[in-house]
Amino acid sequence: MENIIKSIEEYLAQASANIKLVDQALTGMQGSYVELLTVLAIALLGVIPVIVPQKRRQVYRHLTQLFGIFIFIFVVYTCLGVFGMIRNFHRGLLEIGRENIIALYFCSVPVTILTVSMIFGPMFCGWICPTGAVQEFSSAIFGRWQRQRKREGYPFKKWMLVLSCVVISVFFAWVAYLGATRVFFVEDSSLYWSEILIILLLILMWRMREWDYKLRRLRILSFGIIAFAAVAGWRILSPVHFTFNKVYDPASMLTTIMVALTALAIPHIWCRYLCPWREAIAWAGKHSVRKLEKDEHSCVQCGTCNMSCKLDAVEYGDIDQRECHMCLRCVDHCPNGALKVVEKWKSEE
Amino acid sequence: METASAATRKRVFLSLLALHLAGYVWCGVTGWIAPFDLFNLILFAFNISAAVMLIRSRFDLWVGAGVMILITAHTFAGHQLAPDELTSGAILLTSILVLYVGMQINKYLPLKYWWVFVASFFALYAIFIHGLPNAEPLFILFLMGMVACARSLRLMAYFWALTLSFTVGQPYSWEAVFILFFILTALFSARSFARSKTTAIFLGVGMAVVFLVLLPIISAVFNMDLHNVGNVLSDLRVREAIWRTFYTATISTFVLIVFMIPFAYALSRLRFRGRTLILSLIDLPIVIPQSVAGMVLLQIFGRKQVLGGAIEQYLGIPVDGTVLGICLAQIFVALPFLTKSAVTAFDSVDEQLEVSARILGASSWSVFWRIACPLAGRGIFLGAVLAWARAAGEFGAVLIVAPSPETAPITAYNRFNSVGVYEAAPLVVVLLLFSVAMFFILQLVGHMIHQKAG
Amino acid sequence: MKEQLQIQNVSMRLGSFELKEFSLGLNRGDYFVLLGPSGCGKTTLLRTIAGVYQDYNGCVCIGGEDVNGIPPERRRIGYVSQSEDLFPHLNVRKNVAFGLRYTGWDRQEQEEQLQRIIEWMGISGLAEQFPKTLSGGESRRVALARALVVKPRVLLLDEPLGMLDPNARETMIDILKRIHRQTDTTTIHVTHDREEAWMLEGWCGVMMNGQLLQTGSVAEVFRQPGNRAVADFFGGTNIFEARFERRENGVYAMTEFSEFLVEQNVPHTEGAIQLRPETLTFGNSARAEPDRKTCFGKVDAVIRNVSDRGAYLRFETETDNQAELIVDAGHEYRRYAPGERVRLFCRSSPQPLTENTGTEEKSQPLKTG
Incomplete structure (x- = not known):
């Protein structure tokens, strides 16, 4: 008996020597495990929407979002926000074959996000993304007013302009203060994005109905700019980046606050019009196995889903796959169970 | 299988759990694994929760069993091979993902996809474990990417294009990605209306060769450093050379257009003795080596020669060493491109249209101007673009006839001679940008002309 | 008797097509249907009248004047060829207006004539389209309009109903009859199709091997063919x-x-x-x-x-x-x-x-x- 065990042991030792699967720990820079932990966490979080019970699904979702904020803001130093992730992906790809550990360090988070999105659907946006979570939580404050505005077809009222002006004055006051106290660098370019956010806010306050879907194409532009900047070697910092950096970065912080403030008026304003990763994930979601689908027979065109969706991605059960965050709110709200998550392994080639 | 009863599910999953427990105890006793290691306990707890969830859900029996077996096996074998806990976790997670997707592909998709999946797995293994040194972590990463793309052959093709570019194709990885994605996109979009495999293969192979030839240019564009471009452009000599190239080429093309297009129309419409001879003589500047052409020109138009001397005397400027000489050399080498294109373009205009126009009352000049020229316009324009590009890029003949007021190619050559290829690189990039930009603008205009005529 | 179109003993040879001592006379306002099998020289005849081919023996007179040596653009003839030959780079309006600028009329007159013809032909809806997008019947109508807009002395139609589907043929025949009634233009309509001759109710002639074998009303030629070749042609x-x-x-x-x-x-x-x-x-x-x-x-x-x-x-x-x-x-x-x-x-x-x-x-x- 012992002989057999010993021979098996020897065989395994020999096999392990030969296989040489991983002979070195997947440590990142400076022996840190952060990115590996992130990969594990994202992958596990990606499974949560699949296995979570349908009852109280939204509660679980918010818990996951909180966990996502925790992971991204307090654990991850690598992803550098939405823009940095694209830049680092580019850098990581170039390191393949030279410094494989650095390549892993830079590529792991984007690859994991895209992989999860391509298999389990674009749920990163709705369940994990910290920027999305910040916007969702902040927009929940005025949730009732937002729903009412949507129901009335986005009318323009004067006090909305006042509200926008308050937001804008916060921005300008802060910029003025910063301009007086420190020198701006190219790195502070996330300010440009918050300026665009403000312009968007004004346009959308005034004519949300006409411009909503047209302006969503800005994301392509945003992605193009960031990708070009990555290839050209420019550094453009994103909102929420300040939390990853040990250095004092008020511009990024200001942009984060602007994202949260503008989301008070228009839910998910960053995701809708500017987020470059939203574009990439939308592409991945188009090829995803898991999709939301309407059951034509049980849908009664009641329009409950229209009101439940914070992204205006669903209209009487018809889902715009490019805009869907897969938060599954419409599924939970549907009185007839007409919306379902389906798995389609056969792709339409 | 799918409709396995609840009792069967319970039996299968619980017995797998029992297997794990038995193995755990056994290995703990024999000392193969550390029984109170946190990771091993977590794995066991993980398996328990998996079993509980799988029994209650309607998840596929076989995939569930596979996942549980994988966790069990990882406890006893995989974890022991891994250097530390987190790496081990990553390996386990990737293995579960691969197993899950592989089984689903085997179940729902044609067998072809399954074989592509398996072959890709081993190909990745070969590249990252055997091919590249210390690339094991990337194996996991690329495995995830492969798994995500596995359910569509088209995505798989793009995935492999990307993977090969960044592993085998380094240091030209982005160039390779660009080329391969372009070829794949062309092939996939062509397949929908041309069902012939032969033409698709021809297209793919032909494009590969074309891009290989163009690789230096694509590479230069990708590795462009915009910072240096500014420095080069601030050099007065370079700016003057570019401007000179621009206007001499434009003048040469204009001269060619004025004289050669009516000539081409006559060649296309008339049949006369010696026509074939003239058509072949037009091609002569293409076959003559450029330096030879320059010397031949110098022998006639040099300031010591009869004709050149006469020109200097009456025009007041000599031919060699002046802009006049540059233009002359450019006209000489660009002549065949414009003339030949124009003849072909006029040939393609239906003569019956001209007959109809004549009967409607148009004179022969009107027919040329209002029917033949607009209809041949696109061909003529493309010929003019070629002639312009040829004139602007002319080096050999211009170098011999007029080396002193520098055109852009000669500036590049002089810079190369004096400081070498690396120092000349920014200038090369600028000239490349200039030519490529001009070329694309002209092509775009040509395209618009065509659409208007369409 | 002054005839609008007089062809006397015209002989010419062009490859395999030839005219042998061809003679024909048409008065102002005649509608003459020229029947003949493919390759009998019909198109050659039309092009000779139009002036595309100049080296022939014999005499072609239009409106009493011998046109020998006069280039096609000065003959004022309308010619609609088999393949329509619309100018692909011009839209329908400009195609139709093409001949007007060479007429020497003043601008107002040109514009009026253009509008009138476009309305007659029922192509006002197509005016901004390009020939590429037109159907067979539509491009025939445009070609006819283009030929008629200059008020030609003689209108030559080369198979104007060929390659059209039955409905388009009916429409086209109606248009041809109406136009002929309205403009009273001397017309030669060339065809190889006996049915067309019946539908057009005009005078007709049968042409074979470059010769005019018989003329008369359609019924006459059909019922009383003069010789065996004509009888054969009419389904002998x-x-x-x-x-x-x-x-x-x-x-x-x-x-x-x-x-x-x-x-x-x-x-x-x-x-x-x-x-x-x-x-x-x-x-x-x-x-x-x-x-x-x-x-x-x-x-x-x-x-x-x-x-x-x-x-x-x-x-x-x-x-x-x-x-x-x-x-x-x-x-x-x-x-x-x-x-x-x-x-x-x-x-x-x-x-x-x-x-x-x-x-x-x-x-x-x-x-x-």
Whole structure:
């Protein structure tokens, strides 16, 4: 008996020597495990929407979002926000074959996000993304007013302009203060994005109905700019980046606050019009196995889903796959169970 | 299988759990694994929760069993091979993902996809474990990417294009990605209306060769450093050379257009003795080596020669060493491109249209101007673009006839001679940008002309 | 009598096409349908009139003036070729207006004429389209408009109904008739299709091998073809060689299986006759000798085959001398089956034909009016 065990042991030792699967720990820079932990966490979080019970699904979702904020803001130093992730992906790809550990360090988070999105659907946006979570939580404050505005077809009222002006004055006051106290660098370019956010806010306050879907194409532009900047070697910092950096970065912080403030008026304003990763994930979601689908027979065109969706991605059960965050709110709200998550392994080639 | 009863599910999953427990105890006793290691306990707890969830859900029996077996096996074998806990976790997670997707592909998709999946797995293994040194972590990463793309052959093709570019194709990885994605996109979009495999293969192979030839240019564009471009452009000599190239080429093309297009129309419409001879003589500047052409020109138009001397005397400027000489050399080498294109373009205009126009009352000049020229316009324009590009890029003949007021190619050559290829690189990039930009603008205009005529 | 178009003894050769001493005269406002098989020289004739081919022998006069040597742009002729030849780089309006700027009319007049023609042709909805997007019928109409807009002295139409579907043909024929009524332009309409000649109701001529063989109304040419070639062209069946004999009650044509009474005056003794299938009927063999009013000849035959042609039945019969006769009869003859022996009667006079293709018989310049 012992002989057999010993021979098996020897065989395994020999096999392990030969296989040489991983002979070195997947440590990142400076022996840190952060990115590996992130990969594990994202992958596990990606499974949560699949296995979570349908009852109280939204509660679980918010818990996951909180966990996502925790992971991204307090654990991850690598992803550098939405823009940095694209830049680092580019850098990581170039390191393949030279410094494989650095390549892993830079590529792991984007690859994991895209992989999860391509298999389990674009749920990163709705369940994990910290920027999305910040916007969702902040927009929940005025949730009732937002729903009412949507129901009335986005009318323009004067006090909305006042509200926008308050937001804008916060921005300008802060910029003025910063301009007086420190020198701006190219790195502070996330300010440009918050300026665009403000312009968007004004346009959308005034004519949300006409411009909503047209302006969503800005994301392509945003992605193009960031990708070009990555290839050209420019550094453009994103909102929420300040939390990853040990250095004092008020511009990024200001942009984060602007994202949260503008989301008070228009839910998910960053995701809708500017987020470059939203574009990439939308592409991945188009090829995803898991999709939301309407059951034509049980849908009664009641329009409950229209009101439940914070992204205006669903209209009487018809889902715009490019805009869907897969938060599954419409599924939970549907009185007839007409919306379902389906798995389609056969792709339409 | 799918409709396995609840009792069967319970039996299968619980017995797998029992297997794990038995193995755990056994290995703990024999000392193969550390029984109170946190990771091993977590794995066991993980398996328990998996079993509980799988029994209650309607998840596929076989995939569930596979996942549980994988966790069990990882406890006893995989974890022991891994250097530390987190790496081990990553390996386990990737293995579960691969197993899950592989089984689903085997179940729902044609067998072809399954074989592509398996072959890709081993190909990745070969590249990252055997091919590249210390690339094991990337194996996991690329495995995830492969798994995500596995359910569509088209995505798989793009995935492999990307993977090969960044592993085998380094240091030209982005160039390779660009080329391969372009070829794949062309092939996939062509397949929908041309069902012939032969033409698709021809297209793919032909494009590969074309891009290989163009690789230096694509590479230069990708590795462009915009910072240096500014420095080069601030050099007065370079700016003057570019401007000179621009206007001499434009003048040469204009001269060619004025004289050669009516000539081409006559060649296309008339049949006369010696026509074939003239058509072949037009091609002569293409076959003559450029330096030879320059010397031949110098022998006639040099300031010591009869004709050149006469020109200097009456025009007041000599031919060699002046802009006049540059233009002359450019006209000489660009002549065949414009003339030949124009003849072909006029040939393609239906003569019956001209007959109809004549009967409607148009004179022969009107027919040329209002029917033949607009209809041949696109061909003529493309010929003019070629002639312009040829004139602007002319080096050999211009170098011999007029080396002193520098055109852009000669500036590049002089810079190369004096400081070498690396120092000349920014200038090369600028000239490349200039030519490529001009070329694309002209092509775009040509395209618009065509659409208007369409 | 001043004729709008006068062609006298025009001969020319162009590859395999040729005109042999071709003569034709048309008055102002004539609509002349020129019939002929493919390759008989119709297009060559039109292009000679239009002035595309200049080196011919003979004389072409338009409006009384000899146009020899005058280039096509100064002849003021409308020509619609088979392939329409619309200018692909111009839209429909500019295509139609193309000829106007060479007319020398003032701008106002040009514009009015353009509007009028576009309305007549029913192409105002297509004015901004390009020829590429037009259907067959539409581009024909545009080509016709383009030719008519300059008020041509002679309009030459080369197969204007070719390659059109039946509905488009009907529309086009209506347009042609209406336009001819309104403008009264001398028109030559060239076609190879006999049906067209029937539908257009004009004067028609049959052309073969570069010669005009016969002219007259469509019914005349169809019912009384002058020679065998014309008869063949109009679907010649039941043509038999015959010898003509003058007797006291008329001229008889003797074929090898029977003899037939011929009403027309026949100048020659050798030739052929055509028995039109619809003029033949048959009955049982035991019928009395019919008189001249109802019967122009009779022959015994055996029915070989019957086929239903929709409006009538076609019987293929064979006489005792193995001569094959085609009979078209109404559906009341359905009871006759193949193999039955019948007696055929000729109900109207057979058409005497000259045997040859008519090379020695000069076609006379047509006089109409």
